[in-house]
Amino acid sequence: MSDWMEIDPQALRPLADQHDRVAADTLEWARPPREWLDNFLPTYGKIAYPVYTALERYYDARERAGKRLAGQHQQTAAALRAAADAYEQTDADIARQVQQAGDPDSAGTAPSPVATAPGATTPGTVPAATTPLTTAGAGESGSVSSPVNNGLGNAAVPTGGAAAPDAAQPGASSTPAAAAAASPTGPVAAVAPTDPASTAGSAAGTPPAGPPAGSAPPAGPMMPPPMVPPVVSGAPAGGGTTSGGDGTPPMTPMAPFANALNNARDKAAEPNFVVGDAPDxxxxxxxxxxxxxxxxxxxxxxxxxxxxxxxxxxxxxxxxxxxxxxxxxxxxxxxxxxxxxxxxxxxxxxxxxxxxxxxxxxxxxxxxxxxxxxxxxxxxxxxxxxxxxxxxxxxxxxxxxxxxxxxxxxxxxxxxxxxxxxxALAGWPNLQDKVAAVADDKLRDRAFGLAADANTRIGHTTAATPEAAVVRRLRDNILTELQQGRQIPRDWWDELRDADDLLAATMLSRRVDVRRVDLGDLRLDDHAETLRALVFERRCDELLMLLAEDVTRQDLRDAVYAHVQIMGHPLYSAAPETVVAPEIDTAAREEVLVSEADLVAPDADSARTVVTAGVPLETAGVAAPPTGAAVPPTVIAPETGRGGGAARNG
Structure with missing residues (x-):
């Protein structure tokens, strides 16, 4: 099987020796400098007695802490050696069982027990029933009621094949067919059916083929729930299918980010191997x-x-x-x-x-x-x-x-x-629905409408800085050519990207270093308006550059996001009309996908996110409100900072 793990017992003993050495070094470090302390008062006199008592307390606390830490290392070393001995004993027992299974003279002797995890069964034995066995009615297969496996959700617990109808009798036990076939001597209580129909019909009533219900979950804190892969819709509640006829449960697929989190946590725990030092x-x-x-x-x-x-x-x-x-x-x-x-x-x-x-x-x-x-x-x-x-x-x-x-x-x-x-991260589910409703042959027209609309709006509301004047002329030329259905030369797009990069570099000197301003004392000033105008210019560039290639539905979603970064800004509507920009006739192509009505006074289904304590969870995890969810507004915007004109403190 693919899900196997090779453990070399000889690799555990060097780790145990390392823990012993760390324990010895820790004890040596924690030992108080007794000779120096005994000579402290004779050297410095009685005036230094308060310092002497403080040193005594310090070294005593350090010694006790060092002994505790050294004891933990010693316990870990002992556990590693015990695990190595147990693995070697298990290997020897399994080898002896294999030899006895191939020896015809040993058919009447039972193999020695194998050291296994609590609740697991050994080859050649029938697992004891840990839960009540329900007797099925006429024409129904038997079923065993058992708890859900620890560490797996209800929808992630796979089930094995159902027992044959004539095997579901009171007092009978069930064992997977693979375990029965591997048993050289033990009795067989049930045989898995070969009829796929009977297997599918009774799969929901069979016990899980994974670890026993009494097994303990893996140690360590759990990662946040939203990083756990969602349950596949349509999966039967309480179980799925097995990966093979041996009843082995399939590995539950882990989402990429959840897998990366687990790997990162393992890496964080590797360097020191200190007992009780859990990663953050x-x-x-x-x-x-x-x-x-x-x-x-x-x-x-x-x-x-x-x-x-x-x-x-x-x-x-x-x-x-x-x-x-x-x-x-x-x-x-x-x-x-x-x-x-x-x-x-x-x-x-x-x-x-x-x-x-x-x-x-x-x-x-x-x-x-x-x-x-x-x-x-x-x-x-x-x-x-x-x-x-x-x-x-x-x-x-x-x-x-x-x-x-x-x-x-x-x-x-x-x-x-x-x-x-x-x-999706920004919310506005109504806009996401609009994008989903656009026909494939209208994607480019809608993206063009957003780019032209944003360019016109910014031209009406903000005066062009010297840096922005160049990029505005480029946008106007490209939009005019696109409106007339002409191909845009590649060097025009390259020139637009270069001008946009120049805007990004210009914004570096316009951003404010607020390290001298105390936390909570930031105030809106008049200089922020210039930087905000440059940000709007870059969003217009972004909208237009999406038209450089064939527009996909994802490109249209990105275009809507960039457009909302302008129209959805809380201070955009307050900007006065200062200049007049060339009008780009978007009606000839398609109506603008996003309007003020989509962003002002949203209904309950598209309300903005608010900070809320939420519903208490059994396990703390990432439980951010669903994007666009309607929840009680428990956080109110502060009065300061919403009106312009006040300079930043500091």
Missing amino acids: DDLILARTLLGGILSAVGSAAVGLQWAVSVLRGPGGAMVLVTSNEGRGWLPAGVYLPEGTTVPWTVEGTDAAWEGITDPARVLAEFAMMAGPRSGVRLTALVSSTDIDPAIQARFGDVSMQSAVPPTDDVDLSVPTDDTVDRL
Whole structure:
């Protein structure tokens, strides 16, 4: 079978020796410097007696802690040696059974028992019934009622073949056909049916073929639930099918991000092997997600930085991600795990957080805003750049990591069953439905309508800076040619990309370094309007560059996201009309897919996300509200920072 694991007992004993050496070194380190302490008072006099007593207390506490730690290492060493002995004894017993099975003179002797896990059966024996056996009625097959396997959900517990009808008698036991065939001497209580119809008809009533119900789940804290792969719809409740006739359960497929989390946690636990030193799951989650984002984003924009945080509260955990461009802009081609949230979609975020250099500051401000109102607290924070020391001092008990590098542990550049694109992450289910309803032959027309509409809106509401004037002329020329049905030369697209990169570089000097401003004191200033206008220009470029190739439905979803980044901005509607831009007749192509009616006063089904404590869970995990879900608005936007004109403090 493919799911086997080879363990060399000889590899366990060197590990035990390592633990013994660490225990000895720990005891040596913890031993108090008795000779130095005895000479302390004679050397420094009675005036140093308070220092002497403090030293005595310190070295006594260190000795006790060292002895405890050394004892844990010694226990681990003993457990490793016992495991090695048990594996060797098991190998010897199995070899003896194989020899007896091939010896005709030993047919009447039962093999010696094999050391197995609690509740497991040995070859040649019939497993004892641990649950009541129900007698089936006439024409029905027997069934055994047993608890669901630990570590597997109801829909993940596979079942074996059903017992034959004549074998389901009171007091009878059932054993898989493969185990019965492998038994050289033991009695056979039941034989698996060969009729596929009878097997399918009684599969729901057979006991699970996996580990026994009494087995303990794996040690260690569980990873957040949304990172666990969803149950395949249509699977029968309580069981599935087996992978073969031997009753072996199939391996439950693990979603890519959940698999990456497990691998990252294993790597985090490898270097020290200290007993009781469990990895920080929230930090691992945030670091793995950020590393995958950085790998998927690549060089999407000059100076783009990212941060990820984990907040926990009565309802579980919330995973937040943001960039330092606009309101946490996400580039196309990045797919984040379900349950991830962008702070800017949560009611109560402040426009004063825009335009700052440090994305970790945004998440720290969010934690301070949401904490008192929803009972959540920051537990992990990672950033692609350096985290402000003031944030580290303010959240001293929070696990943090700066300058997280890209990683290939998980590929977030391709969609999977447990990831969503940026439009789904932003919410607006009504817009997602609109995209889904567009016919295939209308995808390009709708994308063109969004690009032309955004270009016209920005031309009406913002005056072009010297940097933006060049890119506006390029957009106008390309849109005019596209409207007339002409092909755009490749060098025009290249020139537009170069101009957009220049805008991204220009934004670097416009972002504000707020390290001198205390947490919670950020205020909106007039200079933020210039940076916001450059962000809108880049979204217009993004919309237009989606038309450089054939437009797919995913491209249209990305176009809607970029368009909403402009129209859905809380300060966009307040911008006065300052200039007049050339009109691009979008009516000749197709109506604009997104309008103000889609974004203003959404109904209950498309309400924005709010921070809430949520429903208490049996196990703490990632339990962010579903995208676009309607929940009671427990967080109210602060009054400060919503009106323009006030300068930043500091």
